[in-house]
Amino acid sequence: MKKAAVLMLTAVLLMLFCATAFGDALVTDDAGRYLSRSEIASLTEQSREIYDRYGLRVMLKITYSTPGYTSEDSLRYYANTVFNNTYSGQDGLIFVVRMSDRYCRAVTKGRGEQIFSRAILDEVEEDVLPSLSRGDYYGAFSAYLKDISGLLARYEQGERFYGSGASGLKTRKEVLVEALPVIGGVSALVTAVVMGIIVSGMKNVKKQSGASDYITDTRLTRKQDLYLYTTTTRTRIQSSSSGGGGGSGHFGGGGGGGSSSGHHF
């Protein structure tokens, strides 16, 4: 009897562990000190809602270090591995925050690669950086999930996040309103230039500057090109510093999956 009870308890604990490790591993805090249990539960619930509605797994992971994946660029491979180990073959994205160098990066998989361009992932990350900087990790992750959910809703309505995606978190109308002063300024400038050209063409009276129409003969009899000296200037080439993240690395397609550029906070 006792043995049966112990075995059952072990099995239940094991199942709970597995559920946490795999089935419910949407939000994880490896160090156990950045998110409370209730916060993890809340975030997991939000992520599950996204999965239920859009069929995409959104994983959030905060950890102190990533042994074996210490460089900034390798964080994307770490994220890729974590996602594949948990949700192999599924669509989604994983956002990893590494506290040892305060670096974060997102990786997309499957449909996630089609939906989210690098630029839009960068924008979402930039949106949560202030919260991460001041230590509000729950707030950062909550905002991250909210942004992703909003983008997925707009994607379902036909919007696409291509190119530089400067407008990713804003609606088209908001972008248009913000761009109106620039559009007005450029239109005014072009109008002024065009009208200036037309008005100046109204007066076509110009004094002749030369008498080339009356040249009857030309003979070049003296030609001399005399080399004098050389001056040399040397300019040091400025080397570009590597940014926080994967640089221009590929996104979308391939075995590595899509990825954000990565940010420090």
Place this chain on the structure above:
Amino acid sequence: MSEAKVYRCPCCGSVLTWDGRSGEMKCGSCSNTFPLETLEQYDLDQNIRDTRAEDFQWSRPAEGTVDGDDGELRAYTCSSCGAQMVVSDTAAAACCPYCGNDSVIPQALQGKYRPQAVIPFLVTREEAVDAYKDLCKRKRLVPRKFIRDSRIEKMQGIYVPFWLFDCETDSDVTYKATRTSTTREGKYMVTRTRHYSVRRGGTVSFADVPVNSSTKLDDTLMEAVEPYDVSSLEKFNTAYLSGFQAERYDQGVDKCMPRAAQRIRESVSRVFRSTVTGYSTVVPVNTQVNLTHSTSRYVMMPVWILNSTWRGKTYTFAMNGQNGRVRGGLPVGKGRVAAASLGLFTLLALAGAAIVYFLF
């Protein structure tokens, strides 16, 4: 006692000294070295002096053609109705205000004022009027009221007096030129600039460079309707003037020479500049022009002119009476400009908004 010769560095101007090791002249300031032959040739280039238009040495015109008188009014009798016409001293043909008869005033073209040649009118009044209307239609910003009020019937055909100048020039032009190349050497971008002293010289001949010799007609407008085909010049006959207005010169050849010299100098500069190629930068230093075999003659050339007044300002239309070349200032309708600007701005703004909305 002869003057001591000093060689100066073309780069920094310091005095050069002989460097036995290199066998060349060396600058103590910038350390550049120069072969002696290069310095002597460079020295010759520095002796080329700039010739201004007013320094041109023209040949004096033939006896009998001297500067004109100051303008006065004179009275003439109309050969058709006998009325007394009062015209300016320089008028060689006039229209009687009483009977409308076009009269030639032979006395105005005697002696020194008799032209040596004339280009007859080839463009008719109807063609000139059509050209004017076409010009106004093409310029969409012209107020329509201006066209209606411009009194096209006042279009006048005028024989304009010109001095034509022939000359041969022997010129030398010096330039400072550079050739630049940039290469990468390790962590540096290295730019090497080679400096040259360039010289071009030769002869350029000019024939029949025209200069307006009447102060009553705007020089800029008269030059704007050029060129004329002077091969069509005919020996002068007062019969060509019949039916047209005519002016004799009131600016003698001396007063017109500077303008001819200015145009000739500019053309010489351009001709030789076009032969300096293969350099990154070319800056002219001096242009020396020597005139030889210069001659001048007094001719008349045809121009159609219409003066219109619009809101207190006069707008003059001119048409070359030989080849139909049209020039003239036209007024700009403020209302039309405003409407066109608003329309263009609206179009551009809508296009910009559409691009931002659908692509971002």
